[in-house]
Amino acid sequence: MTPNQPINISTNQLFNYTLHLADNNLILGHRNSEWTGHGPVLEQDIALSNIALDLVGQARNFYQYAAQLKNDGSTEDTFAYLRDANEFKNVLLVEQSNGDWGKTILRQFLFSVYQYYLYQQLEKCSDRTIASITEKALKEITYHIRWSSEWVIRLGDGTIESHARMNNALHELSEFTDELFIPASYEIEIARQGIMVDPVFINARWREKVEAILREATLPFLSEDNNKQSLSGKEGQHTENLIHILSEMQSLQRAYPGCEW
Amino acid sequence: MPLQNHEEIFQKKVDREVRIEPRDWMPDQYRKTLIRQISQHAHSEIVGMLPEGNWITRAPSLRRKATLIAKVQDEAGHGLYLYSAAETLGITRDEMIRQLHVGKAKYSSIFNYPTPSWADMGAIGWLVDGAAIMNQVPLCRASYGPYSRAMIRICKEESFHQRQGFEILLTLSTGSDAQRQMCQDAIDRWWWPSIMMFGPNDDSSPNTAQSMKWKIKRFTNDELRQRFVDICAEQVKILGMNLPDPELKWNQERGHFDFGPINWDEFWNVVNGNGPCNKERLEARVKAHEDGAWVREAAVAYANKRKTDPRQATAPSSSHFEAGQSLLK
Numbered sequence: 001m002t003p004n005q006p007i008n009i010s011t012n013q014l015f016n017y018t019l020h021l022a023d024n025n026l027i028l029g030h031r032n033s034e035w036t037g038h039g040p041v042l043e044q045d046i047a048l049s050n051i052a053l054d055l056v057g058q059a060r061n062f063y064q065y066a067a068q069l070k071n072d073g074s075t076e077d078t079f080a081y082l083r084d085a086n087e088f089k090n091v092l093l094v095e096q097s098n099g100d101w102g103k104t105i106l107r108q109f110l111f112s113v114y115q116y117y118l119y120q121q122l123e124k125c126s127d128r129t130i131a132s133i134t135e136k137a138l139k140e141i142t143y144h145i146r147w148s149s150e151w152v153i154r155l156g157d158g159t160i161e162s163h164a165r166m167n168n169a170l171h172e173l174s175e176f177t178d179e180l181f182i183p184a185s186y187e188i189e190i191a192r193q194g195i196m197v198d199p200v201f202i203n204a205r206w207r208e209k210v211e212a213i214l215r216e217a218t219l220p221f222l223s224e225d226n227n228k229q230s231l232s233g234k235e236g237q238h239t240e241n242l243i244h245i246l247s248e249m250q251s252l253q254r255a256y257p258g259c260e261w
Numbered sequence: 262m263p264l265q266n267h268e269e270i271f272q273k274k275v276d277r278e279v280r281i282e283p284r285d286w287m288p289d290q291y292r293k294t295l296i297r298q299i300s301q302h303a304h305s306e307i308v309g310m311l312p313e314g315n316w317i318t319r320a321p322s323l324r325r326k327a328t329l330i331a332k333v334q335d336e337a338g339h340g341l342y343l344y345s346a347a348e349t350l351g352i353t354r355d356e357m358i359r360q361l362h363v364g365k366a367k368y369s370s371i372f373n374y375p376t377p378s379w380a381d382m383g384a385i386g387w388l389v390d391g392a393a394i395m396n397q398v399p400l401c402r403a404s405y406g407p408y409s410r411a412m413i414r415i416c417k418e419e420s421f422h423q424r425q426g427f428e429i430l431l432t433l434s435t436g437s438d439a440q441r442q443m444c445q446d447a448i449d450r451w452w453w454p455s456i457m458m459f460g461p462n463d464d465s466s467p468n469t470a471q472s473m474k475w476k477i478k479r480f481t482n483d484e485l486r487q488r489f490v491d492i493c494a495e496q497v498k499i500l501g502m503n504l505p506d507p508e509l510k511w512n513q514e515r516g517h518f519d520f521g522p523i524n525w526d527e528f529w530n531v532v533n534g535n536g537p538c539n540k541e542r543l544e545a546r547v548k549a550h551e552d553g554a555w556v557r558e559a560a561v562a563y564a565n566k567r568k569t570d571p572r573q574a575t576a577p578s579s580s581h582f583e584a585g586q587s588l589l590k
Contacts, residue, residue, distance in 0.1 A: 158563045
């Protein structure tokens with residue numbers, strides 16, 4: 001693209017979609033990094049920080065691509081630090097509070113499985129940049145699924161207390177899983193252009209994998225009619241959680257505008 | 262063999278720079294000194310995650326955020342190597358952690374100072390990690406094998422952290438007035454506590470002689486401190502900042518920088534628990550441990566179930582998961 005070329009509808013939807021992918025990863029990475037130094041066992045503190053690092057790294061790749069698409073001097077940091085909550089396109093699941101270790105683990109598991117099946121499609125998509133970012137990310141996500149599913153099983157089938165805590169976590173988070181598969185306007189458009197499949201397509205695989213792990217964890221299946229959320233994070237409608245995340249994350253950039261750090 | 266012969270053989274090995282390994286005979290006091298020193302170092306890494314972890318969620322760019330997460334994660338890794346090294350001397354990690362939580366074991370006092378500004382991430386890297394490296398590089402040759410090997414890995418990462426810290430300050434030093442002020446303020450706050458990291462002056466450090474004879478220690482506190490001051494006095498010029506010591510001056514005769522008197526009252530006050538953040542740091546560690554109890558218990562319960570369960574062969578991970586401390590895969 002040459003400078004000053006206007007963004008047409010198709011690049012605009014690809015741009016929105018790229019931001020959506022980036023925002024999911026940044027916000028979940030940020031949430032996970034809140035645990036750094038506070039984990040239940042040193043090895044697991046390291047493991048979750050590692051996942052946070054992977055997610056922030058993936059987010060940076062997508063933001064850099066979004067900056068390239070927009071081509072107006074935007075950078076990865078202007079997207080992360082200078083947009084307001086209503087411009088963020090992450091799903092509601094990733095912005096939910098950490099809660100206890102069980103909720104954090106379950107949130108990671110539910111998201112990683114989604115991300116895995118989605119990226120398997122994106123890896124083959126017609127946009128070469130997205131294909132190459134997701135191809136690299138899939139190696140990391142494979143580990144995230146393994147690690148988080150092992151913990152879901154261990155905690156679900158551990159003690160009476162851990163089982164009860166996982167049940168609570170499931171109850172709290174299941175209201176946010178349907179959004180993963182309800183396409184946003186930009187997802188419909190890029191699916192129409194053949195860049196990406198409709199997210200509905202991966203719903204069945206996601207459900208199958210999640211249910212298999214929950215079964216092994218002796219936890220109940222997610223009910224089919226748990227869509228109680230009327231907000232759409234993908235479309236910029238967020239829970240209050242995101243406002244708090246951003247006011248913390250963006251504080252220095254907002255307090256000292258225009259500085260290099 | 263009489264004890265005296267054991268001691269002679271031990272000291273001869275140390276003198277010939279042969280590493281002492283876990284199964285070798287060693288004097289009780291050598292073992293105790295190492296347990297105290299290594300566990301104190303491990304605790305310092307773990308408590309040290311807190312003042313910096315504090316800024317992960319507020320790091321001002323994505324690059325800084327990623328490097329800060331990686332750095333704090335490295336510190337957890339260092340804690341892990343060191344706890345493992347100490348365990349070879351016959352103490353468990355649980356016991357070391359218990360000693361930390363009840364206040365019996367110490368950690369480096371430097372982490373009892375607050376990190377109110379982003380520039381502190383730079384100052385900690387440059388000064389605190391810089392002082393740590395000065396102390397730690399000679400430990401790569403410590404007479405106890407597991408300790409020296411842990412230190413070799415740690416030193417490599419620490420020097421990387423130190424360069425990152427300096428680079429944070431360098432960026433601030435060429436930034437806006439507010440950023441330059443932030444930079445100087447952080448240097449002002451961290452300079453003296455960093456100088457104190459080398460411990461008491463040689464004439465009031467009674468254990469130094471024995472530790473040097475055992476080759477746990479290679480240089481005295483004052484030697485290392487002087488080396489650190491000499492290096493920083495030059496590096497601060499690159500930043501265009503000042504070290505907060507009016508008496509800092511090159512001494513041609515000594516070939517070193519002279520520096521002002523250290524406030525040892527402050528040092529002992531912080532060591533004895535009255536620093537600005539002693540209470541918060543320890544509380545945060547205790548809270549993490551207590552909040553995590555149910556997770557560790559569940560992991561143990563699950564591992565035990567798998568041991569007696571015929572499904573074990575297909576269990577996801579129990580084979581390499583013992584007692585809630587699964588290794589990072």
